[in-house]
Amino acid sequence: MDADTKRLIQVEIQNTITDSQNTMMTVIKNLITSEMSSMQRQNQAIADKQLSKIEESLTYTYKFKKRGNEEQFKQNTKVLSKLKEADDHLAAETDRLSEHNVIDCREALSQGMTLIQQRQKMIKLADSSEAGWLVVHEYESNPLADNSDDEKRIFKAQTRADRKLKEEEKKRRDFRRYTPYSQQKPGSTPDKQSGTKKPGRCFGCGDKGHWKKECPKEQKNKISNDFNILHLQYLESRNSKKYTNVLNRDQSTMGIVGKQESVAFHARQSALQVSEPESPVGYLRESVDQWEAIGASEYVITVIKEGYALPFKTEPQKVELKNNMSAEQNPDFVTDEIAKLVSLGCVIECSDIPHVVNPLIVAKNKAGKLRLVLDCRHINVSLFQFKFKYENADVARVMFERAGIVGQLISAHPVFGQIVRLRTRRAYECIQDRISWKSLVYITPKCEEELKFWCNNSVELNTIGASFGHLTEDQVIDLKLFCDASGEGYGGYIMSFDGDYVPGTTVYGNWDYNETHNGSTWRELEAVRRVMYSNLDKIERQSLQVVSDNKNVKHILEVGSKKEILNDICLDIVETCNESSITLSSSWIPRNKNVEADILSRRGDNDDWGIQWWVLKKLDQVWGPHTYDRFASSYNRKFEKFSSKFWCEGCFCINAMSQRWYGENNWLVPPPILISGVVNKVLKEKAKATLIIPVWKSAPYWPLIHRQDSFISEVNAYLFFKGIGLDIVKHLHDVVEDSGVVEGSYLHSLAGNICDHLLCSRSENTCKSYSNGFKKWQRFISAQGHFALPAHPVHIALYLTRLLDSGASSNTVNLAVYCIKWVHGLNGYSNPTDNSYVKILQESAKRRAKPKTCRKDPVTPEMLIKLCEMFKSSSDLSNKTCAFIHKNKKISYMAAKANMVSKLKLVGGSADFGLHSMRSGGATQAANASLSVGDRCLKRHGRWKTDSSKDRYIADSVVKRLEVYKGLEFN
Known part of the structure; x- marks a missing residue:
């Protein structure tokens, strides 16, 4: 391959790589841009939602007058908020809606529709119930648990709402007035008693004025602390295998358990207490002998001994359920509650997983209080349901009849006699205290005693019958009991029917402070009881007639009294007479024929003394x-x-x-x-x-x-x-010890003689007079609830005012002041009589004092000569020797006066004699003599300091008074 071809290939590869890289970068850029835009939109949505809530909380300041309008406004606000969220999602990108926007929009619209549907449901629920929106409130605020059925929630909400309506209706009825007159309008004068007084009696305590639900003595605990968590145990019987619920009292029992972190627990019924609660395990089984003694059925005895077994009709399916979400969210509360149950002995740890493990639920009430609940709904389908029917009010009306005890007893009055009226007083009170004719009757303890009496004695009284002899002949009377009562005491005696006094039957005494404030009828009736009980051995098996000058006593002894305190005394007397076989009757006499008993009631007991x-x-x-x-x-x-x-x-x-x-x-x-x-x-x-x-x-x-x-x-x-009954010794002892003197020291030994030296500051008679005067002041001020020592000057002024109002003389007022001053000085207190009020009252007593003249007739020499002529012969004496008289005993002043006056009346007739009659006779004889004695010599001989004192003892003769006219030489 030539160089050009290679170059072209390299250029194409380079271009391809460059295009690929550019494409990849574009995709990455678009992806990052999209995610960033989505994140920005989400953040914006969240911010808008939070801003919307903030604006809503800031702008929601309007206060509704009606709660229904407020609830509807809140609901519409929630729906509007969801619609706003949907609108925000649609308006996020107007040119292109993403899939995320559509999902959020649909979710917001769905939530808004759910709110509308839920509100429509609540409106129907409120409209279909008499409780109205109260049912909706209970439905929304009191769910049993997160997974509760909606139908159950509606039913329980309806029940709670009805119960609250009834409670509100009862509260409204409590403020109604049950009296037939209209309620008093509020005025300027505040009422002394708030609220209305309920008719009838309280069925809780028996008192009047309130009902049981308002009873202050009734302790109610509305929040129950009882746990009733059952336990399922697999038991093998002879015929078949059953899963039986056993609530036993021993530690070997297994049961239905809840699962908490793979630890099963057993619970028994228990009442938790805050401080050191006691376990109730074994309480019933310890008393199984008493259950057997009262004849409890075999089933009840079996339950007490072995526990209660749930009636399973089928074997529940083996299952291990997980705890509810509420229990998972409150692990600390669940752990603490399980620990409490374990400490009480109501829960034990299981070594193996039980056949059924039910879940735990934590329920919360409106107050926010948590409760641990064991959800046993899984085994409900396996239980046999027994059907039973309660008797209603119509059945009760047929089965029970109203008692007519009181009416039947009254109809038997001709046979039973007056005991019927005497023994039905409290029963009548119960009938009269009922609210209405058809209402229940509260039986008081006194009424219960009356019913028991008639239950035990009706047959015996029926055989005896009433005494019809009263219609034809007089009752035979063996003894008569005369009695009377005064404000100070009581007294009485017994005489035979012939009028002879029964020796040793005289009774007298004083009332205590509380008894003096009782009524006159109570004192008269109590006097009868005390005189009778004091002579019970002398009147046994006799016919006794109570004679009183109070007509109420006669009536009460025959038929009783409406007042409970008087009726109780009467019943006590009647029962004692029955036990001692005494036939009791009563009669009334005028007061002037009951003088002896009246004197005994005012006599008092001079030998009744005591110590402090x-x-x-x-x-x-x-x-x-x-x-x-x-x-x-x-x-x-x-x-x-x-x-x-x-x-x-x-x-x-x-x-x-x-x-x-x-x-x-x-x-x-x-x-x-x-x-x-x-x-x-x-x-x-x-x-x-x-x-x-x-x-x-x-x-x-x-x-x-x-x-x-x-x-x-x-x-x-x-x-x-030592002392005279004024706490001087005790007070000196306390003062000496408070000064730092130790008991047993020389100074402490000297303290014993202080009292003697202090009392020697006055004569013996003066000390006694001051002591008695202070005791009168002490009784008066103590009865008013104040202290006599140290005394308040104002209290002393009020005491002197009482003396002046009662007609006391100036000497009596001065004696009261001096005795209070003297006792305060002996006890080391300042003088409370050094007060302007006290001093002015003393001056007032002197000005208001009226001189009392109590002149006695003079004894003339002729009277003395005649009296001596009557007793000149010894043959007139009953005995020539005098009775033995102790040398240390002298004749009293009152006895000497009585003897002398009685003998002077033998020769003086109806003259008013006294011991001063001898002085008056001597002064009269000297003043009326032919050779009259001079006034100065007469005053000196009679120890009179003033002429007015001397003149009160001289009775001028007629001759002397005529000499005045003779001296005037009228022609």
């Missing part, structure tokens, strides 16, 4: 714990077990001296008159006791415990408490 709690606490720490308070009452008892002089609520026995004290650590605070007997009883029975007595060395009981300057050997230890 800080003393008890100190002695109980040293010699306790004490177990029995032998001398107490319901209002001053120190321990749960106590004895009382007369019967009262809570006492274990009456008359502690008749009981045996051995075996108890006795707390003894006896009346002074019983101290000697108490000491002898303790020594005789060798009882363990703490005895609190006054340090009265001249008393008869002192030689029994103290001989030759020391206590007897039976006294193990003793303590002295």
Whole structure:
């Protein structure tokens, strides 16, 4: 081949290679350009879409007034956004549409059509349901899971919507007024009680004014923490192989499991708690004996022992399903829940893959709370479905009849007697408290007791019958119980039918602070109970008539009372009479014929004294714990077990001296008159006791415990408490310790004598007078809820105002001020009476005070001579020797006055005598004598400082008064 040919060939090859390279470069350039253009269009589309959403969020500021319009606007906005995307794709290249543009355009149009179709479906769903758009809201916001069937979702949404409609309707009904009058319009005066009062009773607590769903005592937990995850186990039976669901209480049970990272788990029913929950495994099986005792069926016993077996009609297909997407998206939650179930013993790890492995689902409610669910729908087709039917209200109306218990009992009143009215009070209340005629009746515990009484005693009362003898002859009465009650206390006694007093039946006592605030009827009825119970041994198997000056007592003892507290007392009295075979009746008498009982009710118990709690606490720490308070009452008892002089609520026995004290650590605070007997009883029975007595060395009981300057050997230890009942010792003890003085030091030993020296600053009588005055102030201010020590000046001024309103004299007001000042000084407090209000009230008391004149008739010499003539012969004396009188005992002022006045009335007739009648007689005789004594000598002899005081004791004679006219020398 020549050179030209070679050159030509090379040129052609070179041209071919060049053309090929140019073509390749062109193709590469076009390809790169196309891809870059496509990428640019995609980025532009994404940017336009994001910009569109930003513009939509920025421009969407309009607030709709109706929710339906807002939802429709949002839906149209979504459709418009999809149509805009399709338009953008079509407008991307007007000259040439790429395949990618067409696909994006079709996708946007398809999504827009889907939104329109979905909205049309929701409109039909809202229109077909009475709940309206509430069904749509529940359908869209509460899906069970991602793969749930649409039909099920619609059904559940419909159910939730109906339930919410009913709840809203109930809430609207709660605010309606059930009274027949119209609701009060709001005014300027605010209401004291908000809301309306519901009729009837609460079926939860039994109180009036609200219903069970609003009951404050009802604790409701709307969110259930119970898990009911079953387990499938392959069991081999004698006849065939079955897959049986077993819910057992042992750790060997296998079951339906969920799959989480190739680890199977077993769950039992459990209630999870936040702090250290207890496993419920084995609760029922531990009580299987009780189930057998009540006669449970064999099927129930089998379920308790072996667990519940699902009724499979066919063998489910072996399958291992994967967990739902929701479980895969929440791995931490699933792991934590499985760990909780394992810790409770409700889940165990399986070594082999079970026959059926069902998937786990994590469901989320509207509040965002997650729940772990085991989806067992795969085995539903293999279960046998039992059909059953509940009885409806129509069947219940035929099966049950309304009880007519109260009506039947009232119709039997001629046979049973007044016990019918007495024992149907609470049943009538339940009937009256019902909402309507056809509503249910709430049975209170008191009503239940009445129904049980008639169930147990109807036959016996029917055989006894009513006492028809009342129609023809009078009732035989053995004893009469007279009683009365006042604001301070109660009293009563028992007399025979003939009018003779029954010895040892007098009863009297005081009310405590709370009892004084009860009504007069309660006090009268409670007085009957206490007097009766205190003399129960004397009225057993007797016919007793209660005599009272209160007509309500007579009525209540016969037929009961509408007030529960009064009816309970009446029932207690009637039951006690039945147990003691006492025939009870009642009668009314006027108040002027019940004077003796009235005096007893105002008598009070002078021996009823006690100690303060800080003393008890100190002695109980040293010699306790004490177990029995032998001398107490319901209002001053120190321990749960106590004895009382007369019967009262809570006492274990009456008359502690008749009981045996051995075996108890006795707390003894006896009346002074019983101290000697108490000491002898303790020594005789060798009882363990703490005895609190006054340090009265001249008393008869002192030689029994103290001989030759020391206590007897039976006294193990003793303590002295000094003071006058005003907490001075305790306060001084606290002040000394607060000052830094250590107990046991020399300074602490000196503190014991401070109280004695402080009390010596006033005479003994003055200290007693101030102490009693302060205790009156203390009772008054404590009842009002304030402190007596230290006192507030304004409180003292109010106390003085009360004294002035009650007609107190100036001396009474001054005594109140001085006693408060004195006690505050003893306790180291500043003087609260140094106040302008207190001082002005004292001045007011002086100006308002009216002088009281209580002149007694004078005793003349003729009267004394006549009285001596009556007792000049010793034959008039009943006995020539006087009764033994202790040297340390003197006649009291009141006894001397009563003896003297009674004897003067024998010669003075209807004159008003007193102890000052002797001074008045002497002064009158001296002033009316022929040789009259001078005023100065008369005042000196009678120790009168003023003429007005002297003149009150002188009764001028008629002669002296006529001498005044004679001295005027009228013609």
